[in-house]
Amino acid sequence: MIRLYTDDLSIGYDDRLIVKDLSIEIPDRKITTIIGSNGCGKSTLLKAMTRIIPHRSGSVILDGGNIAKENTKTLAKKIATLPQTPESSSGLTVGELVSYGRFPYQKGFGRLTKRDYEVIDWALEVTGTQDYKYRPVDALSGGQRQRVWIAMALAQETEMIFLDEPTTYLDMAHQLEVLELLQKLNSEQGRTIIMVLHDLNQAARFADYMIALKDGAIVKAGNCEEVICSDVLKEVFSIDAEIGRDPRTNKPMCITYNLVKEPQK
Incomplete structure (x- = not known):
């Protein structure tokens, strides 16, 4: 089932076009990872699909409607976004920060209801952060x-x-902790997860569907076996990769690689 897709989407900054005429489909209730080299348009695509930035042409369609025309609070009840480097106001407690997630449901003076507090406590419990609530x-x-x-x-x-790169700046154990949490949210609650990852092996290990981008265009989209292969990685990253199998997940993994050398002229 496809609830979210783009149709001939073009995105740019000033005079520079980053993404041109891009059409993709995001599988519902699956984990999708987007890979590509720096500057290829991964983060820009995520921002446009969540209406953080406007797009120049084309459309992003969610549940049959164009998100550009959707009411902000209505859209916020369908899509949550975690940016690459989230920042909060200094001095906020954990409970206060998590309560901001209830903004789409607040009315009038924005006071939290009993239901809001229940959801906040549930979110803290699911993520294992309830002990930090007042810190x-x-x-x-x-x-x-x-x-x-x-x-x-x-x-x-x-x-x-x-x-957008949820494991940035984290050590290996915390990276795995965050990715396993997202996998749990997908498998147990059916959340659709769309994320940009730099680590190819993590992207393959946790994804049901992958999108490889280069210069704002799709090189390959499909399951992990279709995307994590030497031909695709050579085109996307200019590397000659040796592909094997993760002994624990049986997913494809990049064992080693060399840079693709340009032919001598």
Whole structure:
């Protein structure tokens, strides 16, 4: 089932066109990872699909409607976004930050209801951050802070969560902790997860569907076996990759690689 897709989407900044006439489909209730080299348009695409930035032409369609015409609060009940480097106001406690996820449901003076508090506590529990509820966000480690931001996204009660490089700046253990949490949200709650990842092996390990971008265009989209292969990685990253199998997941993985050398002239 496809609830979210783009149709001939073009995105740019000033005079520079980053993405041109891009049409993609995001599988519902699956984990989709987007890979590509720096500057290829991954983050730009995510921002346009969540209406953080406007697009120049084409459309982003969600549940049959163009998101450009959707009411902001209505859209926020369908899509939650975790940017690459989220920032919060200094001095906020974890509970206060997570409560911001309830904004789409607030009316009048914006007071939290009993239902809001129940959802906030649930989001903290699911992400394992309930013990931090009254602690300042600034006092947390990188991995703890990232889980709190995911809790805020969960508090929106959306069926789709977009994440731009959610493992950036985290050590290996915290990277795995965050990705396993997202996988759990997908498998147990049916959340559709769309995320940009730099690590190819992590992208393959946790994805049901992958999109490889180069210069704002799709090189390959499909399952992990179709995308994590030497031909695709050579075109996307200019590397000569040796592909094997992850012994624990049986997913394809990049074992080693060399740069593709340009022929001598």
